Amino acid sequence: MAYLDSVSIAILLGSVLVMAGILSSLLALRFGAPLLLVFLFVGILAGDSGPGGIRFDDVQSTYLVGSVALALILFDGGLKTRFQSIRAVLAPSAALATFGVLVTALITAPVAKYALGIGWAEALLVGAVVGSTDAAAVFLLVH
Numbered sequence: 001m002a003y004l005d006s007v008s009i010a011i012l013l014g015s016v017l018v019m020a021g022i023l024s025s026l027l028a029l030r031f032g033a034p035l036l037l038v039f040l041f042v043g044i045l046a047g048d049s050g051p052g053g054i055r056f057d058d059v060q061s062t063y064l065v066g067s068v069a070l071a072l073i074l075f076d077g078g079l080k081t082r083f084q085s086i087r088a089v090l091a092p093s094a095a096l097a098t099f100g101v102l103v104t105a106l107i108t109a110p111v112a113k114y115a116l117g118i119g120w121a122e123a124l125l126v127g128a129v130v131g132s133t134d135a136a137a138v139f140l141l142v143h
Helices: 002-031 035-046 059-079 083-088 090-116 120-132 134-142
Strands: none
Touching: 002 035, 002 059, 083 090, 090 120
């Protein structure tokens, strides 16, 4: 029975975060703030350093929340963009989505190696993970 209560609380917290994201996106569109910045601020408020107090020391829960958030960002950035908007900025967006990802990965890898104390293979993996979200962010900003 205690497991059911923890699952219910997790579903409640997840739905509250989704509602906060939806409401913050409406607020961001009204004031013209970048949506990624608003989501970052909501995440900081929900985390253990904010009033939300959600601790992300559980690897499985953090992986689940991060994967769902990434899927929502990719969905919003890629599928809600009209083709007429893409046509006008196709060449710069393609350059940012390819070369920008490569440059971001190559800049992030040495920082990750020396800041986290990991090997080059893991550092390049961290750089690739960070750089791969650039294309979604570009299309989200185009939208």
